[in-house]
Amino acid sequence: MSVLIVGSTALDSIKTPMAENPRLLGGSASHAAVAASFFSPVKLVGVVGDDFPKKYIGLYRRRKIDLAGLQIVQGKTFHWSGEYEVNMNNRRTLLTELGVFERFMPHLPESHKASEFVLLANIAPALQHHVLDQMSRPKFVVADTMDLWLNIALGDLLQLLRRIDGFVLNDGEAHQLTKKDNVFAAIKKIHRLGPKYVIVKKGSHGSILSGPRGYFICPAYPLHRVCDPTGAGDSFVGAMMGCLAAARGTIDANLRRAMIYGSVVASFCCEGFGLTRTSGIRRSDIERRVRELEKLTTF
Numbered sequence: 001m002s003v004l005i006v007g008s009t010a011l012d013s014i015k016t017p018m019a020e021n022p023r024l025l026g027g028s029a030s031h032a033a034v035a036a037s038f039f040s041p042v043k044l045v046g047v048v049g050d051d052f053p054k055k056y057i058g059l060y061r062r063r064k065i066d067l068a069g070l071q072i073v074q075g076k077t078f079h080w081s082g083e084y085e086v087n088m089n090n091r092r093t094l095l096t097e098l099g100v101f102e103r104f105m106p107h108l109p110e111s112h113k114a115s116e117f118v119l120l121a122n123i124a125p126a127l128q129h130h131v132l133d134q135m136s137r138p139k140f141v142v143a144d145t146m147d148l149w150l151n152i153a154l155g156d157l158l159q160l161l162r163r164i165d166g167f168v169l170n171d172g173e174a175h176q177l178t179k180k181d182n183v184f185a186a187i188k189k190i191h192r193l194g195p196k197y198v199i200v201k202k203g204s205h206g207s208i209l210s211g212p213r214g215y216f217i218c219p220a221y222p223l224h225r226v227c228d229p230t231g232a233g234d235s236f237v238g239a240m241m242g243c244l245a246a247a248r249g250t251i252d253a254n255l256r257r258a259m260i261y262g263s264v265v266a267s268f269c270c271e272g273f274g275l276t277r278t279s280g281i282r283r284s285d286i287e288r289r290v291r292e293l294e295k296l297t298t299f
Contacts (some may be wrong), residue, residue, distance in 0.1 A: 001245040002041035002066070005033045005238065006106050006131050007121025007144075009070070013095070014228055014273055015079035016088070021228075024274030025056040027078065028121035028144065031231035032238025034275055035265045036119070037063040038283055039242030043112050045069035045131070047104040049077040050290035068109045075100040088226045089203065092126035108134045117245040120164070121234060122146050125156035128261055132163055140244065140251055142166035142197075144237055150176050158193060165251075168237050174200050183208065184215075197255070201233050210261060213252055218259040221267035221293055228273045232266040235278060237266035264289040 010279075012026030024138045031089040050072065060067055076099035084091045105126055116139035120128040128143055141164045149157050150173060161167060167190060171183055180186040183200055187210045190198045192254060197211040204223075209216040236259075243258035264286055271277045 001116050003036045003117045003119060003241045003245045004043045004045065004108075004112055004115035004138075005036065005119045005241075006045040006069075006128070007027050007032060007119075007123050007234075008078055008101060009044075009048050009052075010078040010080055010101070012053075012274055013079070014230055015081075015083040015088050015094075016228060017084070018227065019273070021273040023053075023079070024276070025053075025059060026231060027157055028123070028234045030056075030230075031234035031269065031275065031278070032119055032121050032241070033060070033065050033234040034278055035238035035269075036242030036245075037065055038069055038239065038286060039261070039267065040117075040245040042066065042116060042242070043069060045106050045108060045112065047071040047073060047078075047100050049073065049075040049100045050076045051075075059275070063279070069106070069112055071104075071107075072219075073098075073100050077101075082230070084228070088229055099175070106131050112240055116140065118142070119159075119237060119241045120144065121237075125149055125153050125160045128160055129163070129220055132160075133248065140165050142168060142237065142241060144168045144234070147173050147176060147291065161190075161194035164195055166199065167195040168199045168201065168233075170201045170203070170233065178182055184210075197238075197251075198261070201236065201269060203229075203232075206263065207236070207259065209255065211255065213254065216256045216259070218256070218263055219293065221264050221289055221299055222296070223267055223270060226270045227277070229270050229295065230274065231278075232269045235269040236262040236266040238262075260290060260293060261286065264293060 006028030008027035010027035078101035081095035120143040174186040178186040178189040240262035247254040
C-alpha cells in the first residue's frame with residue numbers, strides 16, 4: 001500500500017561547525033517521503049515556488065515518489081536557514097522565508113483521497129485537519145507536530161488529537177503539552193487526549209512507543225559522527241510509515257519493527273547534509289544496520 005505524506009517542501013541552508021551548505025532540499029514532507037520510499041510507494045503533497053531546482057524534482061522521481069499532489073506556483077519556495085552548535089543538539093534559526101508556503105492549502109487529487117496510510121508531517125494543525133476532511137476512510141493516520149503549534153495553535157492541535165491514530169512529538173514538546181516532567185506521565189496524559197499510539201522522540205537516545213501492547217523502547221543507531229541532524233525526526237516517522245504500509249498483518253504486530261527501521265534510516269540522515277546521504281543509500285544498507293541494531297539490543 002502507498003503512504004500519503006503531507007507537509008513542507010523547502011530549501012534549507014544549514015551551517016555547522018564543520019561546513020555550510022546553502023539551499024539543500026529539505027522540509028518535513030521531503031525527508032519523510034524519501035525515507036518512506038525505501039519500503040512502499042509514496043504520494044507527496046506540498047507546495048514549491050517556480051524557483052525550486054529541477055534537480056530536486058528529479059530526486060523525487062528517482063525515488064518513484066508520486067508528485068501529482070505537489071503544487072508548483074509562482075513565487076519563492078519556503079526557505080529556512082539554521083546554525084548548529086558543536087554538540088549538534090542545539091540550533092538556532094537564522095532566517096525563515098515562508099514564500100509560497102504561507103498560502104499553502106493542501107488539495108488532494110482524487111487518487112490520493114482513498115490512501116490507507118496517512119502521515120500528516122509537521123505543518124499547521126488547521127492544514128492537517130483540512131487533509132483529513134478530504135480523506136475517505138484511512139486505515140492509519142499519524143501526525144507530527146512542533147513547539148510552534150503548541151504555542152500558537154493549541155486549540156486546533158487538541159481537536160486533531162481526537163481524529164488521529166498515532167501522535168509523534170519530541171520529549172520537550174510532550175512536557176510542554178502536558179506540563180508533566182516525567183515522560184511516562186506525559187504519555188499517559190496524551191493518550192487521554194485521543195491518540196491510541198504515542199511516540200516520543202528523544203534524539204540520540206532513541207524513542208518511546210506507548211500503545212495497546214504497552215511500552216517499547218526503540219534505540220537510536222549509534223553514530224560516531226553526526227554531520228547534520230536536520231530532518232532526522234521526519235526520516236524516522238517516514239520510514240516507519242513506509243514499513244507499516246508494506247507489512248502484512250496488524251499495526252500492533254508491525255509497529256515496533258517499523259520503528260527500528262525508522263531509527264536506522266534516521267541515522268543515515270544524520271551522516272550527511274540535508275538529504276544527500278539518505279538519497280544515496282540502498283535498501284541493503286538499511287537492512288545491514290537493522291541487523292546490527294538487533295544484535296546490540298538482544299539479551
